Amino acid sequence: MNTITFLLLRLAIGASMFGHGLVRLPKLAGFSGWMVKSFENAMLPKSMIVPFSYALPVAEFVIGTLLLLGLFTKTALIAGGVVMTMLILGTCLIENWEAVPSQLIHVAFFAVLLQFVMNNNEYALDTILFKK
Structure with a gap:
């Protein structure tokens, strides 16, 4: 049963990341412009924000x-x-406190899955391609 639970959690967080990237990739320049504008009053220089905004999606x-x-x-x-x-x-640098809980939840999913990946990732290409 742990392998099914692991699979469901892995698929959920994977779908979230995939979806975030998928909708942003076709409008990459617009997304970058939005991010640069969001950080205009932050202490980070534009020279750091622009490359990150293109790499993130x-x-x-x-x-x-x-x-x-x-x-x-x-x-x-x-x-x-x-x-x-x-x-x-x-x-945090742009003081968008409402977005932090969602991001923390994502980190929690990654951390929990990472804790259990070794013994529960049965339904995965890793298992087929890299058999122990």
Whole structure:
């Protein structure tokens, strides 16, 4: 039963990341412009925000895809946690306190899944491709 629970949680967080990236990729320039405008009064320079704003949707899409497939699951979970931690810091810098709880929930999902990935990732491409 733990493998089914793990699968459902992995698919849920994977779908969230995949969806975030998927809807932003076709409008990448617009998303970047929105993010730059959101950070205009923050202490981060525009030279840091612009590259991050273009990389974020790609990272979300790739991490989500990997989690949905169960491919490189451990690495994808770590990457997801790192991306969300960076988002939390940025969200705090612009004082968007309403968004922080959602981001913390994402980090919690990544951390819990990471704790249990070794023994519960049975329904995944990792298991098929990288048999122990």
